[in-house]
Amino acid sequence: MSNMALRMTEIVSRATIRDVARAAGVSVGSVSRALNGGKNVSARVARDVAAAAEKLGYQPDFQARSLRTRTTGMVGCLVSDVANPLYASIVQAAEARLRDAGLLMVVANTANDPARERAMVAAFRSRRLDGILVAPGSDENDRAWRELATGGAPVVILDRDVPQEESTPWPAVLVDHREGARTATRYLIGLGHRRIALLTPGARMRPGRERIAGFKAAFAEADIDPSGALVCLQESSMDFAQGDALDLLRREQRPTAIIALGTRILAGALRAGRDLGLSVPGDLSVIAVGDTDLAAVHTPAITALRWSLEDVGRAAAELLLQRLKGASGEGQSRALLPVDLVLRESCGPPKTT
Amino acid sequence: MSNMALRMTEIVSRATIRDVARAAGVSVGSVSRALNGGKNVSARVARDVAAAAEKLGYQPDFQARSLRTRTTGMVGCLVSDVANPLYASIVQAAEARLRDAGLLMVVANTANDPARERAMVAAFRSRRLDGILVAPGSDENDRAWRELATGGAPVVILDRDVPQEESTPWPAVLVDHREGARTATRYLIGLGHRRIALLTPGARMRPGRERIAGFKAAFAEADIDPSGALVCLQESSMDFAQGDALDLLRREQRPTAIIALGTRILAGALRAGRDLGLSVPGDLSVIAVGDTDLAAVHTPAITALRWSLEDVGRAAAELLLQRLKGASGEGQSRALLPVDLVLRESCGPPKTT
DNA sequence: GGTTAAATTGGAAACGTTTCCATGTGAGGA
DNA sequence: TCCTCACATGGAAACGTTTCCAATTTAACC
Numbered sequence: 001m002s003n004m005a006l007r008m009t010e011i012v013s014r015a016t017i018r019d020v021a022r023a024a025g026v027s028v029g030s031v032s033r034a035l036n037g038g039k040n041v042s043a044r045v046a047r048d049v050a051a052a053a054e055k056l057g058y059q060p061d062f063q064a065r066s067l068r069t070r071t072t073g074m075v076g077c078l079v080s081d082v083a084n085p086l087y088a089s090i091v092q093a094a095e096a097r098l099r100d101a102g103l104l105m106v107v108a109n110t111a112n113d114p115a116r117e118r119a120m121v122a123a124f125r126s127r128r129l130d131g132i133l134v135a136p137g138s139d140e141n142d143r144a145w146r147e148l149a150t151g152g153a154p155v156v157i158l159d160r161d162v163p164q165e166e167s168t169p170w171p172a173v174l175v176d177h178r179e180g181a182r183t184a185t186r187y188l189i190g191l192g193h194r195r196i197a198l199l200t201p202g203a204r205m206r207p208g209r210e211r212i213a214g215f216k217a218a219f220a221e222a223d224i225d226p227s228g229a230l231v232c233l234q235e236s237s238m239d240f241a242q243g244d245a246l247d248l249l250r251r252e253q254r255p256t257a258i259i260a261l262g263t264r265i266l267a268g269a270l271r272a273g274r275d276l277g278l279s280v281p282g283d284l285s286v287i288a289v290g291d292t293d294l295a296a297v298h299t300p301a302i303t304a305l306r307w308s309l310e311d312v313g314r315a316a317a318e319l320l321l322q323r324l325k326g327a328s329g330e331g332q333s334r335a336l337l338p339v340d341l342v343l344r345e346s347c348g349p350p351k352t353t
Numbered sequence: 354m355s356n357m358a359l360r361m362t363e364i365v366s367r368a369t370i371r372d373v374a375r376a377a378g379v380s381v382g383s384v385s386r387a388l389n390g391g392k393n394v395s396a397r398v399a400r401d402v403a404a405a406a407e408k409l410g411y412q413p414d415f416q417a418r419s420l421r422t423r424t425t426g427m428v429g430c431l432v433s434d435v436a437n438p439l440y441a442s443i444v445q446a447a448e449a450r451l452r453d454a455g456l457l458m459v460v461a462n463t464a465n466d467p468a469r470e471r472a473m474v475a476a477f478r479s480r481r482l483d484g485i486l487v488a489p490g491s492d493e494n495d496r497a498w499r500e501l502a503t504g505g506a507p508v509v510i511l512d513r514d515v516p517q518e519e520s521t522p523w524p525a526v527l528v529d530h531r532e533g534a535r536t537a538t539r540y541l542i543g544l545g546h547r548r549i550a551l552l553t554p555g556a557r558m559r560p561g562r563e564r565i566a567g568f569k570a571a572f573a574e575a576d577i578d579p580s581g582a583l584v585c586l587q588e589s590s591m592d593f594a595q596g597d598a599l600d601l602l603r604r605e606q607r608p609t610a611i612i613a614l615g616t617r618i619l620a621g622a623l624r625a626g627r628d629l630g631l632s633v634p635g636d637l638s639v640i641a642v643g644d645t646d647l648a649a650v651h652t653p654a655i656t657a658l659r660w661s662l663e664d665v666g667r668a669a670a671e672l673l674l675q676r677l678k679g680a681s682g683e684g685q686s687r688a689l690l691p692v693d694l695v696l697r698e699s700c701g702p703p704k705t706t
Numbered sequence: 707g708g709t710t711a712a713a714t715t716g717g718a719a720a721c722g723t724t725t726c727c728a729t730g731t732g733a734g735g736a
Numbered sequence: 737t738c739c740t741c742a743c744a745t746g747g748a749a750a751c752g753t754t755t756c757c758a759a760t761t762t763a764a765c766c
Contacts, residue, residue: 016751018752027716028716028717029716032754033715036754042713063416063753067751067754068721069754085436088435089436091435091436092436092462106427107459107460108458109449120452125412126414127457266650292646293620293647298650298651370724371722380747381722385725386745419723420751420753422751
């Protein structure tokens, strides 16, 4: 019997605002007002409606509401790969903030594929998402940018450069990779290193470009022959196999220090060094770009450039919420987050050869 | 004047199906049929509609469609923390599969908070999401389960035990942690270890329970005094500081081998061992549960229990898609994925004392 | 008490689709 | 040529809200 009842509730559709109106003996308009604004409703109606809604277990249908109000209470988040630790924490933090504001977050991985990026932007628009957090896979994907712009929904950029043409710059959360790279390089130069390799993916995107700029700036300001400044670009972190690092370290004039991004590239460099019998930091100094578990726990612990991924996510969510509240003009429209150098055990003076 | 107004509305709002109908000189019903089914439409209408839609850049409004069709093309994913590497790849893989099927995925972090879990389930239901992938934070959160059940949308469980009462078991993707733990323990016992510590969070959830069961089973089948089988439960991986591992390894009869979950607990154990001057694997054998970057790249490389997170995500998505297609009865309703022991350098025989 | 303003209320339109239903059109067979 | 029938089409209802507008009640003030 209870089985039957259960079955019924499963099958029977949920209570609508009409049911509540009927149960409370008022019109649907009054129910809507009572439940939402609370403005212009008498105490009696408010009470009766609340009681009826409670009794019927009424839950408003967001789909229907969305159709009318043109707002979905959902925000899209577009990154190349949510499983990448460098993105995962950003997504996590942004979701937390947005959820606190009553918004849901839909995520999509683009794998840096421009076509997929455009497809997802279109999907977001079709679904009328209220806003978008996005880290485009390339700063030159003009079509994607254009479609992003015509969407109507506010967009917040995650650590990417926006095309210059735009008159009013889009809100963005940027990380000061340039200063970070400069600090790290300066530190290594100060230790006596002259041949330093910077291992980072793509100059196609802001983080890579900025790091390279900071790297070169450090050489320039130290007034040192920059021929030892080796910039090794990787198409993506995936492509950097151990072999590449091996080639690098086998060179006649091998670098005495390496600055390596993320987890995969860093891992490749560390393994290559180990395979060649190079001790860290004795034979090779290493700085990680991004303070991952790997860097912190490795033996020896790896000196790392650290910035707060949580802050990136939070700031992005905040910027977006600000736009959604309609304050399109006022307030900060871009945040620049600092990068710190966390000193550990993986750096020392180069061996005098 | 009206021209002006028209222009305005054209710019502000997107083309609707009405606009397409007018442009093609047919009724809205015909446009809908032409664009969707393709059934019962003449060649002429199909052509004209397609042309008009193309010209106007028409994109259907999913919100409106959802209202009518009772389906949103979105599925929810509920885990404790998308930034946890053990979840991130699952989410990533599931999203990839679902996107290929034209579905969007909304994610939410519950931080293992039952209240938040329920709130998100309610939010998903209000939004009428088509389905839910969920890894509940506790197998005893009965209210959450109940609300999950009454949602109407198909649910796929990620590596959790479903309450027994249910007559028809829910679809689930399970990982064979029991067999994995047994294999690892057996391996260590075979090497001669008798005092082995299993460091895993919560027996509140299936993975922990299964691992403990497998761990004990290995001792039992080897007919060995199980007093050396140390199960160290952690409320969550967060709580396991390095200090706990230090206490463990300072004991008079310290374990000669450790099986440690994930990244944080493993890191804590490794650091503690290092701080105490214990060499791996000489003084201490270590097995990681979950093949993270840390395990693979650490020196020495850590022997690890590995299962495919991608397979978990893919299988979950597949199971859900199967339900969404209406095949509620047929087909596999649960998958059990294998766990492999990846032999590396972190295990050896214990020192004879 | 009467007049006016303000507050509350019910009814209906609107949001953009899909789908039902009745009508119209054509072809094919008698 | 007429009848039948399948098929194509237009019009309208429906999905569940919010919001506008007009109507009604209440409050306020003289």
